[in-house]
Amino acid sequence: MDGKMLARLGAVVFVGVAITATVMELTRKPEEPQVRTLVHERNDTDALRQVLRQCRDMGEAATRDPACLDVWAKARDRFLGQCPKPSQPSGTRTLALEAPTTLFPAEAPAKKESAPAPKNTAPVAQPEPVRPGAH
Template sequence: MDLKIAARTVAVIAIGAGLTAAISALRDDDAPDADAPSIVRPGGEPDPRRELTRCRDLGAAALEDAACRKAWARSRRRFLQSDKPARPAMPKPERFGAVPTPTEEVPSR
């Protein structure tokens, strides 16, 4: 019985060491990227969150500010995910009980 207990202990220690090595390897991959500088807006565009914050801080004066109106429109488009308005579908005439025109043949019953 002592051999079985020793084997189980060795197995638990090996699994624990393997898990510890895997976790440390995953954490080390993220460390070098954290030091790298990040470019938020490469084109020089202002950060939309900063612009919206500035407009919020302006209060009622933001209603006349063109940059605030543009930022609000961009935020609405992003939130609603609509770059252009969708065209409404034309309703089918049979849905409204439309009478066929005289040139159409009426199916016999």
């Protein structure tokens, strides 16, 4: 069998497979898409959203309002998927820190006494800067 005959046979087989695949695809019945509706529990979240909006509109005063702090704690727990601990009553709120903490406190820690510096050190002489226009 020579090369031309082998190439023709390969082309015929390829066309036959392509036609078969096309016929199978066209005769297949389309699947019905599955429609699922999501059910939202709106009764609890609507009240929570309303109070959260009121706290948002209060501005900075909301950071000192106990009701807003309580609602924010509930929203945070709901967002993180945490349930309230059994030891905590549902009316307790998360308290904010009294004062912000900083990474660099105002007072530096006391230095430990180190070995005295060597006495033979002399300052290094720096060259004078060159002034423009002066030769």
